Amino acid sequence: MNTPESVSPESVSPESVSPESASPEIVSPEVLCRADGLAKHVTGPGGRLTILHDLSLSIGAGEAVAIVGASGSGKSTLLGLLAGLDTPSDGDVELCGERLATLDEDGRAALRAGRVGFVFQSFQLLPTLTALENVSLPLELGAITDAPRMNGSGPTGIAREALERVGLTPRAGHYPRQLSGGEQQRVAIARAFAPGPRILFADEPTGNLDLATGQKIIDLLFALRADAGAALVLVTHDQALAERCDRRLGMRDGHLEALA
Ligand SMILES: Nc1ncnc2c1ncn2[C@@H]1O[C@H](COP(=O)(O)OP(=O)(O)OP(=O)(O)O)[C@@H](O)[C@H]1O
Numbered sequence: 157m158n159t160p161e162s163v164s165p166e167s168v169s170p171e172s173v174s175p176e177s178a179s180p181e182i183v184s185p186e187v188l189c190r191a192d193g194l195a196k197h198v199t200g201p202g203g204r205l206t207i208l209h210d211l212s213l214s215i216g217a218g219e220a221v222a223i224v225g226a227s228g229s230g231k232s233t234l235l236g237l238l239a240g241l242d243t244p245s246d247g248d249v250e251l252c253g254e255r256l257a258t259l260d261e262d263g264r265a266a267l268r269a270g271r272v273g274f275v276f277q278s279f280q281l282l283p284t285l286t287a288l289e290n291v292s293l294p295l296e297l298g299a300i301t302d303a304p305r306m307n308g309s310g311p312t313g314i315a316r317e318a319l320e321r322v323g324l325t326p327r328a329g330h331y332p333r334q335l336s337g338g339e340q341q342r343v344a345i346a347r348a349f350a351p352g353p354r355i356l357f358a359d360e361p362t363g364n365l366d367l368a369t370g371q372k373i374i375d376l377l378f379a380l381r382a383d384a385g386a387a388l389v390l391v392t393h394d395q396a397l398a399e400r401c402d403r404r405l406g407m408r409d410g411h412l413e414a415l416a
């Protein structure tokens with residue numbers, strides 16, 4: 157698809173994206189996430205609303221991509237579609253080599269398990285579980301595919317280690333309602349990276365953090381990339397975080413464009 161919204165890791169020039177290289181049928185091991193002709197429409201009180209317009213992009217293994225844009229421009233909607241948490245009205249997404257359109261909800265969940273991390277803008281922690289349990293649950297459910305990482309410590313050990321890395325060891329036994337917004341955000345980040353995903357989507361991961369803690373979390377995300385070669389797809393208003401990424405994409409009224 158050679159649309160003005162086509163953005164590939166190989167080049168930010170839309171003209172250079174050949175129809176072959178953008179075909180959803182071609183699975184490159186280097187491409188972890190590819191969207192082709194993605195659109196999202198919803199029906200609201202005012203009639204049909206188009207949130208995303210026919211956009212295409214491609215994210216390579218180990219790549220860090222920032223998505224920036226005004227509130228309401230469609231960033232969270234795009235992230236949810238790329239990670240298979242929501243279904244598009246048009247177009248298709250290929251994630252970790254599989255076309256999401258060919259999978260049902262259970263199939264998409266199985267694909268994500270252990271390979272795809274997601275940090276929600278609203279955290280989405282389970283209120284009846286402690287911080288430690290929130291992080292260890294996906295590991296116990298089998299999200300961890302990389303047995304050597306278990307290191308004899310099991311899900312709880314890995315979860316403890318993840319909480320330590322976000323500086324929350326003293327809060328491990330707290331329930332979400334007993335945590336500040338920034339602490340909940342760090343639990344959500346620990347939960348997303350604990351299984352060692354190949355691609356991590358994070359929706360404003362530093363949005364609720366002070367400067368020093370935010371910097372620590374950014375370092376942690378980039379360490380995940382350095383250690384495990386994970387791709388990072390980060391929605392952010394944080395200029396410093398965007399600058400640190402390999403590419404910056406701008407979202408405007410549901411259209412995506414490459415930024416300098
Ligand atoms: N289910 C829905 N029904 C109707 N409108 C929706 C729905 N989901 C999102 N929208 C609208 O789509 C637009 C894009 O929403 P989205 O949450 O993707 O924006 P965003 O760029 O993430 O904004 P923010 O920076 O404030 O988080 C908004 O105008 C929102 O009101």
Ligand SMILES: [Mg+2]
Nearest residue numbers: 231232277359
């Ligand atoms: Mg959002």
